[in-house]
Amino acid sequence: MVRGDITFVSGGVRSGKTAYAEGLLEGSDCSRLVYVATGLPADPEMEERISRHRQDRRRSRRNWVTIERPIDLPGVLTMIREGDGVLVDCITTWLANAMYEGFETGSSCHEQPGCMEEKIGEMLNAVVRLAETASAVVIVSNEVLDEPSSGYEETRKYAETLGRIHRQLVKISDRAIEMDAGIPHRWK
Amino acid sequence: MHIFFGGAHNGKREYVKRLLGEKEAEWIEAGGLEKLPHPRRGTVVLAGMESYLSKNHSVEEEAVSDVMRFVDAADRDSLVLIITDIGRGIVPVDAHERWLRDTCGRLNQRLFKKAGRITRIWYGLAEEIR
Numbered sequence: 001m002v003r004g005d006i007t008f009v010s011g012g013v014r015s016g017k018t019a020y021a022e023g024l025l026e027g028s029d030c031s032r033l034v035y036v037a038t039g040l041p042a043d044p045e046m047e048e049r050i051s052r053h054r055q056d057r058r059r060s061r062r063n064w065v066t067i068e069r070p071i072d073l074p075g076v077l078t079m080i081r082e083g084d085g086v087l088v089d090c091i092t093t094w095l096a097n098a099m100y101e102g103f104e105t106g107s108s109c110h111e112q113p114g115c116m117e118e119k120i121g122e123m124l125n126a127v128v129r130l131a132e133t134a135s136a137v138v139i140v141s142n143e144v145l146d147e148p149s150s151g152y153e154e155t156r157k158y159a160e161t162l163g164r165i166h167r168q169l170v171k172i173s174d175r176a177i178e179m180d181a182g183i184p185h186r187w188k
Numbered sequence: 189m190h191i192f193f194g195g196a197h198n199g200k201r202e203y204v205k206r207l208l209g210e211k212e213a214e215w216i217e218a219g220g221l222e223k224l225p226h227p228r229r230g231t232v233v234l235a236g237m238e239s240y241l242s243k244n245h246s247v248e249e250e251a252v253s254d255v256m257r258f259v260d261a262a263d264r265d266s267l268v269l270i271i272t273d274i275g276r277g278i279v280p281v282d283a284h285e286r287w288l289r290d291t292c293g294r295l296n297q298r299l300f301k302k303a304g305r306i307t308r309i310w311y312g313l314a315e316e317i318r
Contacts, residue, residue, distance in 0.1 A: 143195070143276075144277075145198065146195040146275065146276030147196075147274055147280075147289075148274040148280065148285055149239070159197060160197050162197070163197020163198055164197065167198070167311045167312045170310075176310075176311070176313065187311075188313055
């Protein structure tokens with residue numbers, strides 16, 4: 001079996017990374033396009049952001065199927081068919097959701113020993129397995145590590161973990177692209 | 189002088205360690221130091237300059253001349269600097285953090301001018317800038 005291509009796309013805020021990632025799949029010969037959204041609409045601004053992305057996909061020349069998965073990427077696996085093009089948007093949101101899972105019941109994942117390692121392992125494994133069925137998988141994330149280390153321990157932990165995840169994603173990817181103001185820079 | 193730079197947690201130290209391999213080098217993690225040592229002869233790696241400057245300085249000229257003194261005392265051909273890019277985030281609320289960003293930015297411009305080789309690291313991948 002031929003494994004589908006994995007592409008990692010990262011960029012700053014409003015750098016056009018999602019549009020670029022969508023374009024990669026829309027220009028491909030994938031039979032069906034699946035958008036895996038990790039964002040949860042927590043406030044009106046977030047709702048608007050999500051609806052803007054939704055409209056972009058509706059206006060697109062190809063049809064997109066949207067699946068909302070704040071954390072559980074392995075759960076997407078059963079919904080993917082051979083020949084699909086899958087876009088996961090985005091890892092920064094996924095990490096925040098994963099770190100604070102369990103917050104309501106008094107114990108966030110990042111406070112429980114081993115919880116984050118397990119979640120990250122499952123997520124990376126799901127990406128590889130997605131590519132075993134789908135023709136192409138594109139993972140979108142953000143550039144947020146070019147600033148002084150935060151004074152808040154949880155933010156430091158978030159930054160350190162995000163860096164580690166990005167390095168692992170780059171390693172398993174066939175292509176890795178950094179977006180700057182709409183211009184893709186191919187690192188791999 | 190060879191500069192490796194990139195965002196935090198991008199794998200810069202790991203990359204330099206792999207590159208040096210078995211080669212003998214003096215590795216200086218400046219983050220916990222109160223004073224930069226006098227560099228030895230031969231290969232010297234300086235990392236963690238940003239937190240060193242943050243902890244020990246608050247006047248730009250003094251911070252810059254402290255680092256430049258170190259750089260000028262080292263063997264230029266075998267000096268390696270690992271620099272974390274801290275200049276692309278939101279402007280910090282804290283005045284000392286703003287000072288640090290500005291100082292590092294201007295210091296980096298001077299260091300980059302002196303460097304024979306510059307490599308940018310992005311999540312473990314390297315790009316030769318010069």
